[in-house]
Amino acid sequence: MEHKTSEFSLNHTLTSGQFFRFQKVDNWYYCQERDKCFKVCQQGNKLFFEGTDKAHITRLFGLSKQQEKAIETLAQDPTLLPLLKQYSGLRVMQRDPWETLVSFQCSIISNIPKIKKNVELLAQTFGKQVEFEGQRYAFPEPGEIDDLEKIKSCATGFRARYIHAANSMVTDSFFEKLKEEQYETAHGKLMEIPGVAEKVADCICLFSLGKTEAFPVDVWIERALRELYFNGKKVKHDEIREFAKKRWGKNAGYAQQFLYHWVRNR
DNA sequence: ATCCAGGAATTTT
DNA sequence: AAAATTCATGGA
DSSP states (O other), rough: OEOOOSSSOHHHHTTSSSSSOEEETTTTTEEEETTTTEEEEEETTEEEEESSSSHHHHHHHTHHHHHHHHHGGGGTTTTHHHHEEEEETOOOOOOHHHHHHHHHHHTTOOOHHHHHHHHHHHHHHHEEEEEESSSSOOOOTTTTTHHHHHHHIIIGGGGHHHHHHHHHTOOHHHHHHHSSSOEEEEEEEHTTTTTTHHHHHHHHHHOOOSTTTOOOOOHHHHHHHHHHSSSTOOHHHHHHHHHHHHGGGGGGGHHHHHHHHHHHHO
């Protein structure tokens, strides 16, 4: 199967810290999301894929005209413009909310290679085997990550009890309802889950619930904004969140993704 | 060995 | 209300 794209970069999108279960083999990216195992490859403006359908690819990689338009409006920000050009084609993904929740619980004072290891081990330990050019693993469903000691054996450390608690608190329908809620409401309900505060809740909102105004603030975003917008001055995370809301509004999440990718790759 | 990593929860000032 | 401490693990 193939899909024509204008101004999309599979590489930038997959390597910008929004998604963790992929491995590059030659020109193909082998991906696992929830129960799906597939591979995808970009050649010019064409996207080739096997193992899933076009609707899934379009949703997962944010290949909507709407997102393209939203990112274009960010070009009015002269500070952001060079970043938009440098990382042209970077998109905000729309992932499975449950897997996104667990992934970002794992992210707490961690790093991307370790998060990848955590989610892969969780899939191997609790998920079903899937055959796709070899044996791979689906991500376990809500309710299936139910053994605290086994969660710890996935190198999750002190985060294990957060994941264990979340496993018995949420269902797929819980997330479907959150998608219908206002950003502030969804964000607040997510923070009732152990291991979920402002930043993790914002990652879930942005990467899996379609809340484009969510602006996750971590140490990297803090560095980026301090340098680009605050003249090197120290700023509190709350202050950064307010700044982002005022400056970019509903499109703050898109701005965040470019800022994060820029500050990590310059 | 020492330090830090896409923070959150708890305790102490 | 704000600041300090604790929380496991792995890689540099």
